[in-house]
Each structure stands twice: as C-alpha cells, then as structure tokens.
Amino acid sequence: MxxxxxxxxxxxxxxxxxxxxxxxxxxxxxxxxxxxxxxxxxxxxxxxxxxxxxxxxxxxxxxxxLRRKKPSRNDTWHLDEVVISIGGRKHWLWRAVDQDGYVLDEIVQARRDTNAARRLLIRLLKKQGLAPRRIVTDKLRSYGAARRDVMSAVEHRTHKGLNNRAENSHGPLRKRERMMQGFRSPGGLQRFISVFSALRNLFxxxxxxxxxxxxxxxxxxxxxxxxxxxxxxx
Structure with a gap:
C-alpha cells in the first residue's frame, strides 16, 4: 500500500x-x-x-x-550496546547492524540484562521478518540467553574483534551527542536515532x-x- x-x-x-x-x-x-x-x-x-x-x-x-534494505537469510547481525547518560542516569542504547554496517534497529533501555537483549531480538525478528544466518556479539552473557529463547537455531559467535561493525556504528551518534550536549530524555533519544540512522542508511x-x-x-x-x-x- x-x-x-x-x-x-x-x-x-x-x-x-x-x-x-x-x-x-x-x-x-x-x-x-x-x-x-x-x-x-x-x-x-x-x-x-x-x-x-x-x-x-x-x-x-x-x-x-525511506526505502529499507531487503533482509536475507544469509545476513549476519552484529549486536552491541552502549551506555548513554541522560539526566545523570545511565541508559543503554542497544543497536543491531548487518554485515554491511546497515543499521537494522535501535532501542533505548534502562537495563543491560537478558530481558533487554531479548526485547531487541524480538523487535528485530518482527521488523526483518526472518532470522539471520548468525549473530555476532561481545561476551555479554545476556545475548546468549536471549538468543536461546528467541532464535535457538541461529549460530551465535562471541568475540570482541568480530564485532567491530556494531561498535564502530556508535561513533557518529557519539559525535552528535557531544554537539547536542547530551539528550534530554530517553524518548527524545529514541525519536532522534530513528531519523538519524535512517538518513545514514540512505546516504x-x-x-x-x-x-x-x-x-x-x-x-x-x-x-x-x-x-x-x-x-x-x-
């Protein structure tokens, strides 16, 4: 439509x-x-x-x-989380990018635990419509527990050096965070990144x-x- x-x-x-x-x-x-x-x-x-x-x-x-990249069952999802201080409190921005560095989804959450990782994976499956060939993460155990619950058949690799795509994807937002002197609310950050990443994906x-x-x-x-x-x- x-x-x-x-x-x-x-x-x-x-x-x-x-x-x-x-x-x-x-x-x-x-x-x-x-x-x-x-x-x-x-x-x-x-x-x-x-x-x-x-x-x-x-x-x-x-x-x-804006047009979105067509998902494939051969995709690799790189997942990572980064801490962002909002009003003196820690929040976590959970991000997923594919093998080309294309941002698949991002979600701002108050915790860095299995429930937060599970929420990211469920959002990704709903948005992409299919599971990837593998996911790559750092050694945070929450990813493994969430993957077993949500997509147990998907290969999971954990190694800091393998996850550079996800880690590097935080850089542009960090620059904006400094320019904007921080974000005022979790909702404001969520609204901003939804537009910010869509334009980066396009350009x-x-x-x-x-x-x-x-x-x-x-x-x-x-x-x-x-x-x-x-x-x-x-």
Whole structure:
C-alpha cells in the first residue's frame, strides 16, 4: 500500500526549505543554531526552535518512507550496546547492524540484562521478518540467553574483534551527542536515532572502499530518493 503524501498545510515555508533544514540537522553534526545560521546565509530567516519543531514533526514521517534494505537469510547481525547518560542516569542504547554496517534497529533501555537483549531480538525478528544466518556479539552473557529463547537455531559467535561493525556504528551518534550536549530524555533519544540512522542508511555507501565515482553516484541517487520522499522535487 502506497503511503499518502506528506502534508505541509499550515506552514508558511515551502516543503523544499523544511526538508532541507531537516536533512541538514539529521545528516550532519550540526546544532539547531548552526542550521539556522546556514539557512540565514541563503536568505531564509527561521528560528532554531522552528527547525526543532520541523525535525520533530516531519523527521519520523520522512524516515518511515525511506526505502529499507531487503533482509536475507544469509545476513549476519552484529549486536552491541552502549551506555548513554541522560539526566545523570545511565541508559543503554542497544543497536543491531548487518554485515554491511546497515543499521537494522535501535532501542533505548534502562537495563543491560537478558530481558533487554531479548526485547531487541524480538523487535528485530518482527521488523526483518526472518532470522539471520548468525549473530555476532561481545561476551555479554545476556545475548546468549536471549538468543536461546528467541532464535535457538541461529549460530551465535562471541568475540570482541568480530564485532567491530556494531561498535564502530556508535561513533557518529557519539559525535552528535557531544554537539547536542547530551539528550534530554530517553524518548527524545529514541525519536532522534530513528531519523538519524535512517538518513545514514540512505546516504552512507555500504562499502567504504568503493571508488570515488561509485560513491558520487550513490549520493546522487540517495538525494533524488530523499527529494521524492519529502516532496521537495520541485
């Protein structure tokens, strides 16, 4: 079923400007005030609070319409968790990426235990629609217990050196965390990463050793798809 077009009714700025502002904020390590300044340089006077509201209103709608990578039974899921401090309390961001570094899912949770690992695996199975050939994790025992409950037939490999794809995937978010001076709430972090990772999946080539021309073509196609999704093709 085809998604309905995104409505910009009631907004005085055209969709091209709104989509561009949201793209700048989620795609690059920029603060809201930096995006405000970049738009001002182009003669567009809009406050950073308005940009914040655009990101909250339209970001999720854009992300939900971006194409997703087709899952395969030959996939390998790399799972990892990273601690993020929110309001002085520890929270854990659980992330799954595939063998190409494509972000499959992320979930913010208050604990680092078997129930949290199980919740991630159940979400992944529901979202992907099928189990992978294997999962790769660090030596956290919660993964093994959760895997036995949820997907006992799937091969499970544990080795710190094997899980670099998942561990490296935390880097871009860490940069944003520093730029934003932290996140205000677990819900705000969950909303942000859902859009942030969807744009990274679209714009970042899956194989970094591609030629410069292949990367250039990939970005052109990604931008064309982004404009189609946001209605900013005019």
């Amino acid at each position: 085809k998604s309905a077009a995104i409505s910009y009714k009631g907004h005085r700025f055209p969709q091209q400007i709104i989509a561009h502002a949201v793209w700048l904020y989620f795609r690059f390590p920029l603060s809201l005030r930096m995006v405000e300044e970049m738009l001002l340089e182009r003669g567009i006077v809009v406050s950073y609070e308005t940009i914040r509201r655009w990101g909250r209103k339209f970001g999720a709608a854009y992300a939900s319409r 970042v080539p899956p194989h970094p050793k591609r030629s410069a021309l292949a990367i250039h073509i990939h970005r052109i196609r990604a931008m064309a798809h982004w404009k189609t999704v946001t209605g900013a093709t005019a």
